[in-house]
Amino acid sequence: MTLDLRGVSVKLDGHRIVHEAGLLVDDGEVVGLVGPNGCGKSTLLRSIYRALRPSAGLIAVDGDDVHRMPAREAARRTAVVAQETPADLDFTVSEIVRMGRTPYKTDTSADEKLCVGALERVGLADRTERIFATLSGGEKQRVLLARALAQQTRLLLLDEPTSHLDVRHQLELLHLVRELGIATLAVLHDLNQAAAFCDRLYVMDAGRIVAGGPPDHVLTPELISQVYGVRAVHRTQLVFERLAD
Numbered sequence: 464m465t466l467d468l469r470g471v472s473v474k475l476d477g478h479r480i481v482h483e484a485g486l487l488v489d490d491g492e493v494v495g496l497v498g499p500n501g502c503g504k505s506t507l508l509r510s511i512y513r514a515l516r517p518s519a520g521l522i523a524v525d526g527d528d529v530h531r532m533p534a535r536e537a538a539r540r541t542a543v544v545a546q547e548t549p550a551d552l553d554f555t556v557s558e559i560v561r562m563g564r565t566p567y568k569t570d571t572s573a574d575e576k577l578c579v580g581a582l583e584r585v586g587l588a589d590r591t592e593r594i595f596a597t598l599s600g601g602e603k604q605r606v607l608l609a610r611a612l613a614q615q616t617r618l619l620l621l622d623e624p625t626s627h628l629d630v631r632h633q634l635e636l637l638h639l640v641r642e643l644g645i646a647t648l649a650v651l652h653d654l655n656q657a658a659a660f661c662d663r664l665y666v667m668d669a670g671r672i673v674a675g676g677p678p679d680h681v682l683t684p685e686l687i688s689q690v691y692g693v694r695a696v697h698r699t700q701l702v703f704e705r706l707a708d
């Protein structure tokens with residue numbers, strides 16, 4: 464499954480927030496989207512999962528325009544882990560994860576098994592009957608990932624998936640996503656983490672994609688200073704790894 468964006472512009476309330484963005488995620492590739500607050504990353508991601516319609520350009524998943532396919536077909540191809548929405552709050556954990564099966568119109572014991580398996584993978588099999596609203600921020604984020612896993616798509620979109628997670632759960636989520644081996648586009652804020660975890664990065668600034676390529680090529684001190692207005696300095700620091708590694 465590939466994701467191909469060409470000349471995508473998105474307007475909100477008459478303001479052009481994303482300007483002619485182009486990017487590519489190949490099958491099995493993990494690609495990061497980084498950039499300063501307010502540069503348009505979430506807006507671009509929302510246009511890919513059809514929460515917003517672009518004013519211009521093409522968003523193709525496996526060659527087909529996502530905005531011209533039925534919603535169910537789009538949901539069979541693309542899963543998203545974004546921030547929680549108010550609509551999720553009153554459901555139990557297992558109900559939320561079962562929503563991942565909605566595009567398939569089935570309700571079988573195989574679906575049930577898949578959902579239990581997804582919750583096991585994120586380490587929350589013991590929370591199935593809890594009301595989503597009562598979970599911690601990190602637990603909520605992992606439930607939303609379990610829902611995306613249950614959706615069994617070949618393309619995964621992640622919007623700041625580690626923002627509420629402690630260091631161990633951050634590493635576990637990132638490793639889990641890598642293990643899935645599916646095309647992934649992730650909005651990330653931690654540049655070191657993005658560099659370690661992604662095959663390629665795109666950098667956004669003021670609504671435009673200003674750089675793209677392997678992390679080492681993209682995250683130069685010059686670009687970081689131009690885009691973020693800070694100096695990048697190499698220093699020895701604590702690096703965190705999973706105990707299993």
Ligand SMILES: Nc1ncnc2c1ncn2[C@@H]1O[C@H](COP(=O)(O)OP(=O)(O)OP(=O)(O)O)[C@@H](O)[C@H]1O
Pocket residue numbers: 475476478480498499500501502503504505506507
């Ligand atoms: N309805 C709206 N009308 C006008 N501008 C909007 C609207 N919604 C969002 N924006 C603006 O669009 C810009 C891009 O927002 P977006 O959430 O895509 O940025 P982001 O890069 O994901 O930021 P962050 O890193 O802070 O999450 C921001 O300046 C935001 O204020």
